[in-house]
Amino acid sequence: MQRTVDSHHHFRFDSVVDFEEIGTDRTSESAHAIYAALVAQWQPAMLETASSLGLFGALRAGPLRAEEIAAVTGTNTRAVKVLLDALVAYGWVTSIPDGENSRYSADPAVAASLSSDSIFSLTGKIGYNRGLSRSAWRTLDQSVRDGVRAADGIGNNEITAHAYEDLVTGINFWAPPIVDKLIDWTTRTGWRREQSRKFLDIGCGSGIYSQLLLRHFSRAVAVGLDVESIGRLAVGQSVELGVDDRFRLRTANFWRDDWGTGHDAVLFANIFHLVNPAGALELLDKARDAVADDGFVFIVDNIAVGGTESDSPQDRFAALFAVSMLVTGGGSTYTLADYDQWLSTTGLERVALIDAPMHRIVVARRTEEGHS
Numbered sequence: 001m002q003r004t005v006d007s008h009h010h011f012r013f014d015s016v017v018d019f020e021e022i023g024t025d026r027t028s029e030s031a032h033a034i035y036a037a038l039v040a041q042w043q044p045a046m047l048e049t050a051s052s053l054g055l056f057g058a059l060r061a062g063p064l065r066a067e068e069i070a071a072v073t074g075t076n077t078r079a080v081k082v083l084l085d086a087l088v089a090y091g092w093v094t095s096i097p098d099g100e101n102s103r104y105s106a107d108p109a110v111a112a113s114l115s116s117d118s119i120f121s122l123t124g125k126i127g128y129n130r131g132l133s134r135s136a137w138r139t140l141d142q143s144v145r146d147g148v149r150a151a152d153g154i155g156n157n158e159i160t161a162h163a164y165e166d167l168v169t170g171i172n173f174w175a176p177p178i179v180d181k182l183i184d185w186t187t188r189t190g191w192r193r194e195q196s197r198k199f200l201d202i203g204c205g206s207g208i209y210s211q212l213l214l215r216h217f218s219r220a221v222a223v224g225l226d227v228e229s230i231g232r233l234a235v236g237q238s239v240e241l242g243v244d245d246r247f248r249l250r251t252a253n254f255w256r257d258d259w260g261t262g263h264d265a266v267l268f269a270n271i272f273h274l275v276n277p278a279g280a281l282e283l284l285d286k287a288r289d290a291v292a293d294d295g296f297v298f299i300v301d302n303i304a305v306g307g308t309e310s311d312s313p314q315d316r317f318a319a320l321f322a323v324s325m326l327v328t329g330g331g332s333t334y335t336l337a338d339y340d341q342w343l344s345t346t347g348l349e350r351v352a353l354i355d356a357p358m359h360r361i362v363v364a365r366r367t368e369e370g371h372s
Contacts, residue, residue: 174357
């Protein structure tokens, strides 16, 4: 099946450096490659700017000339043309000859991802980058010198509540392929879509994972645990996805408050990288008590396997993501061996490991000793 992203040329070093013209000087070749990597920061800045100014929203109307886009977005014609031509070079925008000028267009899926009215929009992630992440990366040298602060705490990541609100909706796009993997795996274990099921979504954020599960499992219900400021996003989204009659927000502090019992699935989506090992053990202790004897604990995160998998896309992303956790004040990505140890300590055992885009899914259940 042809995928949309195949039409986007991947921006590599040789996209801006003609290495054949350098000759055999390895130092010069390396310097050119490193320079290309250093200026790679231009691309996110351009995408963020084009999104925040509404350029991609304008392009959803169809091919437009630079002056038409400038008029719609209230920008300078010459400057917006410079930006659009750069986005053409990156492959995110297409230039269509139109006499002496050009019209610009964008793939509808790309334009939707960078427009604020899409459920899988990255505009929240862009807001997070501009509000916290970008400035945090400037302190990476200090973070490497000093190490992670509050290493003995539980919830030790220092993302502010406002920044987290931006982030949770900005990473909704991760969910669909991951939920498809969960549906496939549970179906193969005997779950049927018309069966009644109880899901518990810990730190639910936007609620996208449990809500997409509800769209498949037509008689399931889900409870999302999160603070009120984040939970209201999940409630609104449940209406948009048509599952508001089966999704319930429970405003709670999931560290302190009770989780109930008998859940068919306890779901942690992108939670463990925010905490340290002490926090991981506490969460899994509570998950063991909350999950039914025949239920499952699903952990979706950036999990490194190592060994022969060290060069896998998932392991490479986990290594990069760990640095972002370092600069935002805590948390980390952990290895499969870490998770297996935590599960064993808390009366749980891994029964499956599922690869997904940028993530892996650990599926666990109670051990015989962990049964209630």
